[in-house]
Amino acid sequence: NAGVTQTPKFQVLKTGQSMTLQCAQDMNHEYMSWYRQDPGMGLRLIHYSVGAGITDQGEVPNGYNVSRSTTEDFPLRLLSAAPSQTSVYFCASSYSWLAGGDEQFFGPGTRLTVL
Amino acid sequence: QKEVEQDPGPLSVPEGAIVSLNCTYSNSAFQYFMWYRQYSRKGPELLMYTYSSGNKEDGRFTAQVDKSSKYISLFIRDSQPSDSATYLCATLEGDMRFGAGTRLTVKP
Numbered sequence: 001n002a003g004v005t006q007t008p009k010f011q012v013l014k015t016g017q018s019m020t021l022q023c024a025q026d027m028n029h030e031y032m033s034w035y036r037q038d039p040g041m042g043l044r045l046i047h048y049s050v051g052a053g054i055t056d057q058g059e060v061p062n063g064y065n066v067s068r069s070t071t072e073d074f075p076l077r078l079l080s081a082a083p084s085q086t087s088v089y090f091c092a093s094s095y096s097w098l099a100g101g102d103e104q105f106f107g108p109g110t111r112l113t114v115l
Numbered sequence: 116q117k118e119v120e121q122d123p124g125p126l127s128v129p130e131g132a133i134v135s136l137n138c139t140y141s142n143s144a145f146q147y148f149m150w151y152r153q154y155s156r157k158g159p160e161l162l163m164y165t166y167s168s169g170n171k172e173d174g175r176f177t178a179q180v181d182k183s184s185k186y187i188s189l190f191i192r193d194s195q196p197s198d199s200a201t202y203l204c205a206t207l208e209g210d211m212r213f214g215a216g217t218r219l220t221v222k223p
Contacts, residue, residue: 004158033211040123042203042213043159058210090158104211106158 002026004107006091012113013081021076021110023091031094032074033104036060036087043090049074081114088112118142121204121214130223134191138204138214141185147207148180150189153216154200162202163189194221 007022025032033048045058049068063085065077074093078085091107121138128134136150146167151159163178165171165187171178177190187204198221204214 035213040215042119042121042215043205043211044213045210048210092158103161103164106160108158109156 004091004093004105006089006107006110008110009108010111012115013078014115015081015083017081018077018079019081021078021089021091021112023074023076023107024072025074025091025093025105026072027093027095027105028071029093029095029105030071031096031104032068033058033092034064034066034074034076035090035092036085037090037109038087046076046089078112083114086112086114118212119204119206119214121217123215123217125218125220127220127222128194130194130196130221132194132221134189134194134198134219134221136189136191136202136204136217136219138187139185140187140206140212142206142208143182143185145206145208145212148178148187149205149207149211150176150178151203151205151213152200153203159203196221196223 004025030051034046035043037043044060047066049055055066089110092104094104119140149164150162152162153159165178168180168182175192179188201216201218203216206212
């Protein structure tokens with residue numbers, strides 16, 4: 001049981017490049033989400049999904065796309081990277097839509113730098 | 116104004132000290148409150164959660180919610196060097212809302 005895995009661990013991009021951050025979970029969780037963590041800002045929700053085929057925007061969705069074709073995978077796409085997207089990105093999953101404080105399990109993070 | 120405010124610290128205490136970590140929130144509708152612990156270069160992990168007001172204890176950790184003042188606290192008794200981490204408070208109303216995190220160092 002690997003939990004939540006993220007690849008890559010580190011990435012450097014040039015402005016305007018595109019890339020996909022991968023996230024996978026093997027716990028059969030319905031709910032998955034992407035956060036970014038910046039100094040002094042805490043974790044901010046980018047996009048989330050309550051099940052395969054269903055996604056929605058969080059607090060800071062601009063510049064990011066997601067899709068959920070399977071229960072296990074929830075990739076995050078940067079279409080045209082900007083320096084403002086330099087951050088640490090965390091993927092998380094939980095069994096349900098956080099009803100009753102259902103625990104979210106976080107991945108180890110992807111450190112992204114956009115030059 | 117951010118919905119969840121948390122002093123980022125850093126906070127440094129000697130081993131064995133009682134640590135008090137605090138957050139305030141703005142939305143009185145929040146009912147679920149969580150504390151996450153994040154070690155350096157790792158993802159956050161859930162430490163405790165509480166519903167509505169009151170206290171919840173788990174070993175050396177106590178979470179406290181005061182809804183009248185919109186104040187949430189985490190107390191760590193007999194702090195250990197292994198408690199050195201960033202502690203994030205969070206609330207839930209639809210989406211999760213996180214505080215900025217307080218960086219704690221417990222010195223041997």
